[in-house]
Amino acid sequence: MAKLPVDKLLKNHPELTHSLAVKVTSHIQRQAGDWLLNTIMLDGVDVPFKYKRKKLYRELTGQRVNLTYYPATESVAGFEVEIMKVVRIRVA
DSSP states (O other): OOOOHHHHHHHHOTTOEEEEEEEEEEEEEEEETTEEEEEEEETTOOSOEEEEESSOOOOOTTOEEEEEEEEEEEEETTEEEEEEEEEEEEEO
16 A cells, blocks of 8 residues: 555654544634634634745635644743644545
8 A cells, every 4th residue: 555645744753642533623824924824723623724825725614634744832921831833634
């Protein structure tokens, strides 16, 4: 069986996690300078998943997606909040 691009990514970066066919419950896109900051929430997960795009991305609410991501923290109003930084996202 041929190796998938995500297999190579996971092998080279052990801190990455790959999730298959997870349902998106919320998808928000907002302008942040030259970039569009995308935030998605997944079914059964209380942590936001964030990624940036140069162009507007299609609406993902209700879709099932495959994600490759790693944990990170973000400071919001002086509090450290856990987030997930998305490296790769594909509609399943």
